[in-house]
Amino acid sequence: MEKLKQAIETHGKCVSDEVVKVDQIINHQVDCALMDEIGQAFYDYFKAKPIDKVVTIESSGIAPAYACALRLGVPLLIIKKAQPNTMSDPLFAKVFSFTKRKAYSICVEREYLKPGEHLLFIDDFLANGEAFKGAEELARQAGAVIDGVGIVIGKQFQNGQAYLDKHGYDVYTLAPIKEIKDQHIIWAE
Numbered sequence: 001m002e003k004l005k006q007a008i009e010t011h012g013k014c015v016s017d018e019v020v021k022v023d024q025i026i027n028h029q030v031d032c033a034l035m036d037e038i039g040q041a042f043y044d045y046f047k048a049k050p051i052d053k054v055v056t057i058e059s060s061g062i063a064p065a066y067a068c069a070l071r072l073g074v075p076l077l078i079i080k081k082a083q084p085n086t087m088s089d090p091l092f093a094k095v096f097s098f099t100k101r102k103a104y105s106i107c108v109e110r111e112y113l114k115p116g117e118h119l120l121f122i123d124d125f126l127a128n129g130e131a132f133k134g135a136e137e138l139a140r141q142a143g144a145v146i147d148g149v150g151i152v153i154g155k156q157f158q159n160g161q162a163y164l165d166k167h168g169y170d171v172y173t174l175a176p177i178k179e180i181k182d183q184h185i186i187w188a189e
């Protein structure tokens with residue numbers, strides 16, 4: 001998505017050869033018009049699939065996941081990073097955080113993930129795929145199926161893309177990064 005790549009080049013910053021900061025437009029302050037177009041791009045790609053629910057992990061994936069779910073006309077399910085005391089029957093999985101460098105539990109109310117449901121997972125970044133694997137584990141416990149993966153910024157030099165490819169997932173990445181060199185982004189084809 002050219003407009004997204006341009007916005008990342010203009011407003012983003014490579015803080016190392018592994019990490020991109022986009023908190024002016026994507027995951028702290030949000031460019032809502034751009035996010036709307038991101039939702040449209042995911043919708044255009046996944047609309048033929050029988051998606052029952054869009055799933056993300058709080059919090060940075062919520063905006064793009066919402067923009068897509070609205071267009072698909074399906075609910076957005078936000079996996080929680082801490083168990084609210086209103087959650088009565090949770091499913092749990094463990095995730096290792098790329099940015100925080102520590103493991104944490106994620107959870108979802110069992111009644112919102114049903115056996116046989118078709119899910120579209122959306123997140124802001126794909127790095128080592130740990131967040132995805134946590135969602136995959138919850139889906140496995142529930143007997144739901146992940147039919148597609150929508151990623152806003154995919155760092156293809158890390159392990160997540162290879163994991164998704166190896167397991168045959170249909171992945172659509174809007175801004176795929178081949179590598180970061182001398183703090184400059186080199187886009188994948």
Ligand code: 5GP
Nearest residue numbers: 019020060098125126127128129130131160
């Ligand atoms: P993964 O679970 O794939 O290893 O990492 C994905 C998660 O880590 C995303 O949900 C995102 O919040 C965070 N993340 C990964 N790489 C980056 C990055 O380069 N910049 C920022 N801001 N967040 C990242």
